[in-house]
Amino acid sequence: MADAAVQVGALRYSATSSYTRLVFDTSAPVSEHQLAMLRNPDRLIIDVTNGVLNSALPQAPANNPTVRGVRAGMRDSAHLRLVVDLKQAVKVRSYVASEGRAGHQLVVDLYTGDSVPAPQPSEPVARQSPRSPVAMPASFSRPVSPERPAPVSEGVAGSTGLKPPAKQEKDKSALRDVVVAIDAGHGGDDPGAHGSLGTEEKHVALAIARRLEAMINQQPGMRPVMIRNGDYYVGLRERIQKARKHKADLFVSIHADAYVNDDVQGSSVFTLSEKGATSEAAKWLAERENAADLVGGVKLNDKDNVLASVLLDLSQTATQEASQEVAGTVLRELSRSSNLHHRQVQRAGFAVLKSPDIPSVLVETAFISNPEEERKLNDASHQDQIARSIFQGIRNYFVQRAPPGTHLAAQ
Structure with a gap:
């Protein structure tokens, strides 16, 4: 960061019946900032050119009517x-302010009513043109697809047009179940790895997947979708497409690992690597002219290169963050009942993890090449134990991060 970077420090909140004001103290006037409003869940993106954070930001009071967190x-x-x-x-209205010796501020007003005061001549408003692909660092409640940044006029980001969550929850008929896509690895002519006793990965993966399906079926507010439910082959891209077709909130792929050394053992959980995400983004952007429905229903073929890239990057970043979080909860549950090969979530470029708008994890349940673990993988009670650990990890995640508009969120 250059020496001339604008330091963004303290944050203060104030609220009235019609708006909440966020005041960010800055070391110098903010020369340029951009706004983008995203939906499902509602959130405001503020990009500060040549900015750097120099202290932790305080969170809004719990009773603030507008802000969940920053x-x-x-x-x-x-x-x-x-x-x-x-x-x-x-x-939204934003502007840069200066109060003499009190320093400089970036002021952001969030209006919940229908009217927004026009900006004063001394209140320069944010530019609305998003820039290059970006990354959001903290976890999202659930990365539902980003929408086009809301229409703006006089620097005001337009209303998202959604009802506040409280109103959504009152209409129980509009609520839906959380959808979990369960992907049993391999199948058909692709048996996967083999154990010394002749066990094939495809059969073990399907057996555990079916047990997981039954557990999710018993959980109110959740619904499973099996990517394959028999001994047949499903292409890797087709697996992603099927999950998207069912509007899945999570994609879980189940496998059994193998290695030349039969002493290696333990479970692992994977999410998509940064390299895999980058190559996938390039592929989607290159093919967007021929794609009718890309990021969660948002079409990219009518967007310019910059906007399409930003929308895709926002979705990918949020998806990877959610994937990492749910992978962590699954790994913790597996550690209670199984040996772990890796005690941290791993990253790899598995094709089935490349959906830009569905959090995706891959579970290597055990090493089928290890004779002891192969025996356990054939044991019904152990299969049930693995499935229950995965289920509990998924449930724990959604209890905390239920997507808006779902029965779990309403609860």
Whole structure:
């Protein structure tokens, strides 16, 4: 970061019946900042050019009617990203202020009513043009697909058009179940790894997947979708497409590992590597002209290169963060009942993890090449134990991060 970077420090909140004000103290006037409003869940993105955070940001009081929380991280070496998680749809006005010896501020007003005061001549408003692909550092409640940044006028980001969550929860008929796509690895002509006793990975993966399906079926507010439910082959891309078709909130792929050394053992949980995400983004952007429905229903083929890239990056970043979080909860549950090969979540470029808008994890349940673990993988009670650990990890995640508009969120 250059010496001339604008230091963003203290944050103060104030609220009235019609709006909440966020005042960020800065070491110098903010020369440029951009706003983008995203939906499902509602959140405001503030990108500060040549900015850097120099202290932790305080969170809003619990009774604040508008703000759930504020997060920050570096978008790249020269841009600070602030993410304001919202409790309801808002309209936004922002400007740069100076109070003499009191210093400089970036002021953001979040309006919940229909009217927004016009900016004063001394209140320069944010530019609305998003820049290059970026990364959001903290966890999302659930990365439902990003929408186009809301229409703006006079620097005011338009209303998202969504009802506040409280109103959504009152209409129980509009609520839906959380959908978990369960992917039993391999199948058909692709048996996967083999054990010394002749056990094939495809059969073990399907057996555990079916047990997981039964557990999710018993959980109110959750619904499973089996990517394959028999001994047949499903292409890797087709698996992602099927999950998207069913509007899955999570994709879980189940496998059994193998290694030349039959002493190696233990479970592992994987999410997509950064390299895998980068190559996938390039692929989607290159093919967006021929794709009718990309990021969670948002079409990219009518967007310019910058906007398409930003929308895809926002979705990928949020998806990877959620994937990492749910993978951590699954790994913790597996550690209670199984040996772990890796005690930390691993990253790899598995094709089935590359959906840009569905959190995706891959579970290597055990090493089928290890005779003792092969025996356990064939044992019904052990299969049930593995499935229950995965289920409990998934349930624990969604209890904390239920997608808006679901029965779990309403509970």
